[in-house]
Amino acid sequence: MAVITPVTTDTVASTAPFWRLKGFPVIPVSILLLIAFVAVFADVLAPHDPQIGSLARRFKPPFWLEGGSLVYPLGTDHVGRDVLSRLIFGARVSMVVGITAVLVAGSIGTLLGIMSGYLGGWADQVVMRITDTWLALPALTFAIFLAAIVGPSELNIILILGLVYWTRYARVIRGEVLSLKQREFVRLAVVAGCSSRLIMWRHILPNVINSAIVLATLMLGVVIVTEASLSFLGVGVPPPKPAWGLMMADGKKGLMVGYWWLTVFPGICIMLMVLSANLLGDWLRVKLDPQLRQL
C-alpha cells in the first residue's frame, strides 16, 4: 500500500523572518540601527561635552596624525570641541528631525490624500491644486523661505519640512485611493451603510499604509539631506547644537588651511545615513508595493 505523504509547502519560505528575505539590505539596516543606537545613548557614549570646548586645544587633528591624541580621537574644531562627541550628538539631531519630520509630512499627506481621493469633488480639487502649486516650488527654496520667516529652531525645522514634503504623500496616496475606491470591498461597505469616515478609516487607510511606509523610508533620506542643507546655509538647527550640516558649515572655513577632519567626518555620517535610508527604501518599494515600482 502506497504511503500517502501529506503535501507540504515550502515552510522555509513562508515562515522565514523578514531579515532572511531575498536581497534584504543587511548593511544599510545595520548602519541605520547603529545610528539610532548612538542617538539614543549619546549621553553615555560621548566622551566629552559636545557644546563646551576650550580654545587652548582647538584644531587638534585625529589621533593617527601627528599632534593628535586618543583623548580626542577625531580631533577638535575651531573652538576646541571634541568632533567625535559632536558627531554622536549630531546623530540624535538627525534622527529626531528626520523621523518626526517624516511623520508630520506623512500624516498630513496621507490624511489629505485619502480625503482627496475618496471624497472627490471640491475637496479633491482644493487639495490637488495646492499640491501642484507647492510642488512647483523647489523644496529647498521653499524651506529656506519658511525658515527665513519663522526663524530657525529644531521644532520649526520639523514643522517646515513637514509642510514642504506632505504634498508628495498626498499625490501618491490619492492615486491609490482612486483605484481602491472602485474595488468590491469598498462598494460593499457603502451598501452595508458604512459612513464615509468609517470607510476611509477602516477600509482605505489599512490598504494604503504599505505605500505610506515605503514613501516614508524614501523620504527619510530626502529630509535628512534637506535638514543638513538648511543647517549648512545657517537657517537650520541653530548653533551651538551639534547638527552634522552645521558642523560642515563651520568646518568649511578651515578646509583651505588643511583642517579637513571638520568637514569630512560629518559628511561621511550624512552620506552613510542617507544612502542606507535610500537602499532600504528601494528594497521595501520592490518588496511591499508592486504599484510603486515605477516610481
Next chain:
Amino acid sequence: MKQYIARRVGYSLLSLFLLSVTIFLFVRVTGDPVSLLVEPGASPEDIENIRRQLGLDQPLWEQYWHFMASLFAGDLGQSFYYRVPVLDLYFQRLPHSLLLAAVAMALSLLIGIPSGILAAVRVDGFWDSAGKIFALLGLSLPQFWVGLVLILFFSVYLGWLPSSGSGGVLHLLMPAFTLGWYFAAAHMRLTRSSMLEVLGSEYIKLARLKGLPEALVIGKHALKNALIPVITLAGINLVVMINVAVVVETVFAWPGIGRLLYEGITFRDFPVVQGVVIIGGAMIVMVNLLVDILYALIDPRIRLES
C-alpha cells in the same frame, strides 16, 4: 485642442494665484511682517511709520491687492543690503546662473545619456550596476558634501582648480559637476527606461531582422525615439537648476541667483528672499505649462484623454 490649452492655462493661472497667496499669507500670518520688512535696528517710530506706509494696518484682502498690484508692476521691493530694487539684482545675477546651469546640464547629459544607453543595452551587466551605483550616489550625496570634497581634493590637495569665485572656465568645472551629478542620475534612469521601452518595439525588431548592425540599430533607430522624453526632462531641469543651485553656489561662492538667496538669508534681507522665491516658483509653473502644451501638440492621445 483649444479647450485643452485653455484649461492648462487656467490651471497655471490658478497655480500662480495660489503661489502668491501662499507666499503672502505665510509672511503675514506666521509672525510680524514688519520685523521682516524693516531694516534691523530701526526705531519704534520708524517701525510704526513703515507699518502705516506698507498698509499693514489695513484688512488682509486690501493688503493682498496692493501686494499683487506692485508684483504686476514689476516691483518686488528694495533690497536692504544693496539698496537697489530686487528685480535689478535678480537680472544682474541671472546670467551667472544661466551659465552654470547650461554647463551643468551639458555635463549631466554627457554622463547620463551614454551611461543610460549602456545600462539598457546590457541589463544587469557591469555598466548597468555601475550606473545604478553612480545614480544612487548622485541622488543621495548632499551637494555641499560633494562640493567640499572636490575642493579638498582638486584645490587644497592637488591645487589644480580655484576653490571659489567666477571668472575662467576652470572656475566653472567643480560647481557645474556638483550640480550636474544630481541631475545626471535622473537623466540616466530616464534614458535607460525609455531605451528599454523602445528596444522592445516592433520597428526595432524589424531593423534587426533586416540585418542592420547592432550599433546602427541602437545608435540611430532606437536612440532617436528614446531621447524625446530625456530632452523634455532636460528642458524642465534647466529651469529647475537655476532655482536649486543655492547650496552649490554657496559652497563655491558662485555669484548667481542661489548665492543671492543665501545673501538674502545671511543679511536678513527679506525682500530679496521673497523675490527669488516668487520668481522661481513662477518660472517653474510656466515651464510646466509649456511642456504640457508642447506634448499636447505632438501627441494627440494626451489632449483626447482629458
